[in-house]
Amino acid sequence: MSVFFPTSLMARLVALILFILLVLGGFRLWLSAHDAALLKGYVLLSEKTAAEAKAAELERQRNAAALALEDYRKRAAADALAQQALEAQLEEAIRNDNQKMDDGDYRWSDADRLWLCRQRGAADCGR
Secondary structure, eight states: OTTTSOOSHHHHHHHHHHHHHHHHHHHHHHHHHHHHHHHHHHHHHHHHHHHHHHHHHHHHHHHHHHHHHHHHHHHHHHHHHHHHHHHHHHHHHHHHHHHTOSSSOOSSOHHHHHHHHHHHTOSOTTO
16 A cells, blocks of 8 residues: 555655656646647638638729729710711711812812722721
8 A cells, every 4th residue: 555655754745746747747748639729720810811801802803803894884885986986977077078069170089089098007907
């Protein structure tokens, strides 16, 4: 029985120190496992938050690009209409200028129209 319960003061002190070291070692082992599990949860939470933020930013960029594309299409359509109106006005001016000639000779020939069309950069200048 004396083996399990030391009777001398020195043996009791050594046993107490060993017991304290064993408790501290166990606590440190438990604490490191607990911290690892806790940090793993925090890492997962931070990764989830970062992924959600990235998805929100990508959606915002997609919406902004869609709005910009729609605005570009509207402006391109308005520019095309304005260009068609200017070309129609120019054709009308050429037609009126040619009809005002008294001698029957035209000021604007087909070659003049072709040159003017090429200067404007139109694709269908062969008509």
